[in-house]
Amino acid sequence: MGDSGQAGRAADSVTRARDIDRAQVSTVLDAVYAEGQLSAGEYHDRAARAGTARTLGELEQLTADLQSPAVLGGQGTVERKRFGRRNSGAYPARTRARDADRTRITAALDAARADGQLDADEHTAYTESASAARTLGELSTLVADLQQRPPAPVKPKARNTFRIATGAAVLLVGISAFVWTVRTEPAPAPAPAETVDYDAAPPLVIQTPTLTTLAGFTYFLDDYRVQFGDTVVDEAVLHADQASVVRRAPDNPSWTADYRYQGGFARASTQISTRERDAVDIDLAQVNTDALGAALTNAAAMTAVPDGAVTHFRIANDSWSDGPAITIFVGNEVDQSGHLVIALSGELLKTYPYEG
Template identity: 45%
Template sequence: MNSSSSRMSEASKAAGSMRARDMDRVRARTLLDAAYEEGQLGADEYHDRSDRAEAAATIGVLRGLVGDLQTPDGSAGWSEPPRPNPANRIGRYPDRIRARDEDRALTCRALDTALADGQLSAEEHRTRTELTAAATTLGDLAGLTEDLQKPAAAPIDPRSRTRPGTLWLAGAVVVVTVAAAVAGFRLTHRPAPPAPVAAPVGQVVHPLVFETPDLTTAAGFEKFRGDYQAKFGDTTVDRLLLYPENASVDRTSVAQPNRVAGFDYWGGFMTSSKPTSRTADDPIFDLATVNSSALGEWIGRAVPMLKVDGGTVSHISMEYDSITEVPTIDIFVRNEFNESGFLQITPAGDPIRTVPFGD
């Protein structure tokens, strides 16, 4: 097998090992229902495949259950979620680097999201969360989310921005040469000293302080929405995750509707992943439709409703559910013991479902 075929095989294997969400299982079972109605499957095989789809843990299993079917009339067919970028991509710290509490917190948030959308069972979530608390390196953490559809991103290595080797050396020589030339010019062309200017009396200069509110509040969401529109010129996203201090957003380019790229937000936006493929006509979530007042009310009610003792809102997700064809907002609550629950609403503030801790 040549290197190209080997890479394709590895990519297919990685995509197949991704954890399946509830919506992926629903999509597969919907296709099986339609295929049975058309006579593609007999009754026994239909029931067997349907039961296996309901219990499927990975995308690969679901693919095997529907991969030999014709696309039923009136159905969009089987489409897999995009494979996430490798955890150890260019610009990220290597696995051996020690993990911070912040890195463990990001991993826990990824696990919470996976629990909420059905990628992990409660027991798997509990086990992985405990392993996260004990993890010492970034490699340990990466292994806990690498099979998820939204793995936790490794922190950026600032050292990767320095180019080693001859290019760096050549650049250094040029810089030193230019600096020496400038210094020589200044020595031989000294300008006349400027006339002294009296300093203003009694004038105090105060530093400007810009406060970014907690992004898991209504005020924080409005701040993000305003910054997002100012940056990109619109308010559409494929998916948004809001944490207290930062946010992660998947955005489709207006010029290329079949491409989606990731961005991190820390008061400003920076690219977190290269563009990947998407279905061009998939619906997207419009932040302009979110009723921030209603969102704030649900955030305030989330902790008592979800029965998480001592819990706080850990993160909020916003995306378009392609199965139910409804844009949804999920509010997650979590405490120091990794107990969690979530509630789901529409952008207008209408309730969809509530999953308290212990249910």
């Protein structure tokens, strides 16, 4: 029994995917993104991979750590369990959490605070952790020692969607052939099919915030963490609609590679360069985001640029800042400009106002 199950999984892993299979996975990804199981960067990456997947195994990997979306009736169109295997009813700890799961855990923490199970500091720390949790395992840890623990999400009973659909199609063809053989009267002419203009529906566009705002920087940082698994750069430059990054090369830390960001990361070139001797690792997670947001908002006034706006900002280890710092550049339509420098902590280091 176990050998046959393994053989089935192995066969599915190399079986070619159809367009409808890719569309089904894309539908699941749309739904789980709306539920908060995926960040924007993860959603865009998986959606792109779904569109180019060649096998059912590749598609299954894209949904293996996800809960079945509630909008689809709690039953995803791509199943992780195989026909004949027992369903334990519990998702693995690594399964992605939804916004609804975070809300459910936060409510349990509020109740625990109200009845004295948690003190104020514990409640604050646990609530913040719940808001940032990515998996069901992280959430369950937060309530593991409470007397009243909310029930864990239950996954739907597994069905072998692909084989069931194939069997139904074969049965339908057989029945149709039998009916066509025994009928003597001519079949009425079918009504003309209604034409559907698929181009009439507007595409779903997920807007990327302007990167020269606090919301844009936070969005960029989240995508960066997902892409590289850390938040370390040698240099990052953010413009309104695109950014560039220099970081250690993936195969050799003595070299650097350049990346371009515009809704996703891509190598700016195939070349790598020797890392400069005075280069330092700059952790973007150490940026005081509240201070950065205030500086971006007030930069035009602080630099006295008439009708000015932030054109871009640079996070690097510059000679004028004595260490890692953020330089914010301001300009206007007649090329009047100024800039200011703040530390990662938010401290104002230097202002270079427009002196026209």
